[in-house]
Amino acid sequence: MTRNAFAALAVLALAATLAAGAEKWTGYTTQQGLPNDAVQFIEQDADGTLWAGTEQGGARFVGGKFVPIADEKGKPMGHRVWDVLRAGANKHYLGTSGGVYLLEGDKVSLVQRGNVAQILAVDGKLVAKVNDDVMLFDGKEWKTVEYFKGKRPEILAQMSDGRIWVIVEADGAYAWDPRTDKEPDQHLRGTSVKVLREDKDKRIWAGLWGKGVMVLEDGTWNRHLKHEKSYILDIEQDAKGNIWVATSAHGLYRYDGTDWAQDLADEGAINMLEVTSDGRVWISTQMQGGLRYWDGKQWQVSLDSVLPMRCMLETKSGEIWAAGVLDGVHLKAK
Numbered sequence: 001m002t003r004n005a006f007a008a009l010a011v012l013a014l015a016a017t018l019a020a021g022a023e024k025w026t027g028y029t030t031q032q033g034l035p036n037d038a039v040q041f042i043e044q045d046a047d048g049t050l051w052a053g054t055e056q057g058g059a060r061f062v063g064g065k066f067v068p069i070a071d072e073k074g075k076p077m078g079h080r081v082w083d084v085l086r087a088g089a090n091k092h093y094l095g096t097s098g099g100v101y102l103l104e105g106d107k108v109s110l111v112q113r114g115n116v117a118q119i120l121a122v123d124g125k126l127v128a129k130v131n132d133d134v135m136l137f138d139g140k141e142w143k144t145v146e147y148f149k150g151k152r153p154e155i156l157a158q159m160s161d162g163r164i165w166v167i168v169e170a171d172g173a174y175a176w177d178p179r180t181d182k183e184p185d186q187h188l189r190g191t192s193v194k195v196l197r198e199d200k201d202k203r204i205w206a207g208l209w210g211k212g213v214m215v216l217e218d219g220t221w222n223r224h225l226k227h228e229k230s231y232i233l234d235i236e237q238d239a240k241g242n243i244w245v246a247t248s249a250h251g252l253y254r255y256d257g258t259d260w261a262q263d264l265a266d267e268g269a270i271n272m273l274e275v276t277s278d279g280r281v282w283i284s285t286q287m288q289g290g291l292r293y294w295d296g297k298q299w300q301v302s303l304d305s306v307l308p309m310r311c312m313l314e315t316k317s318g319e320i321w322a323a324g325v326l327d328g329v330h331l332k333a334k
Helices: 003-021
Strands: 026-028 039-044 050-054 057-062 065-068 081-088 091-096 099-104 107-113 116-122 125-130 133-137 142-144 153-158 164-168 173-176 185-187 193-198 204-208 213-217 220-224 232-237 243-247 252-255 260-263 270-275 281-285 291-294 299-303 309-314 320-324 329-332
Touching (some): 039 081, 039 309, 050 081, 091 116, 116 153, 125 153, 133 153, 153 193, 270 309, 299 329
Parallel strands (some): 081 116
Antiparallel strands (some): 091 099, 125 133, 133 142, 164 173, 173 185, 193 204, 204 213, 213 220, 232 243, 243 252, 252 260, 270 281
């Protein structure tokens, strides 16, 4: 047998093993109502409604299928949909590449133009990242937050104390309370922050570009993974308190409070990292795709696919939805 033939058989054997270990998932694509199969996010609101945002519009899951959301003229929205925020019964705001849309029942209206990547709520006010600005909506008008003008905000992260951390381009992050007139506190000045997470002990973890991870505890920032030169894609904490760190080039790290362990370094980028209530830690990698979960000893295949997943959601009823980069969404029933 030639070397190439042996390699081909090995690949087929691996594929068969992965498929055999996979769990049952149901796929939803444009044939089941999605506006587009490239999904940006999937969320569930307080009413239990499931929402999906794609590169060509958003949709709600109703009656076993996705129902696309029309624009203010009743036509397919067409914009990339980045975020959804429930503001009351039958009232939602959508953040899209064309602006903020207000949905009130069947009525749709454009209330603020621009590329709106995120919308958050703080004590009845809305905070949104619009183009290169942070904007505040008091229920009557949208105003640009002057303090962040020219700072090129990239990501908004809301913490349990209600404060919003504003990650700015290559210059750290600002802890800001939109409920007060107090000037925001800047952290990690001159550093490129890619992600911020708060753990169960109220510590703030910052994933950096080329400088590992920083954690804020007792008012002091401490550095971890100093040797890591790629950038940090995500940080999550599991039920046991372990901190998991996904990188853009060197796989995954796990911190048990004392030591760091590296895994999947040969798979490069970890496309998605999530934790579910049953204690599973889920990943999807650029190299292998699909979905795997950590069973405490090794990685088990759940969804077998050559395409990586972008995000995942566990619903209140225990269903798991995963959004693919090009193949719609997938449902794993409880």
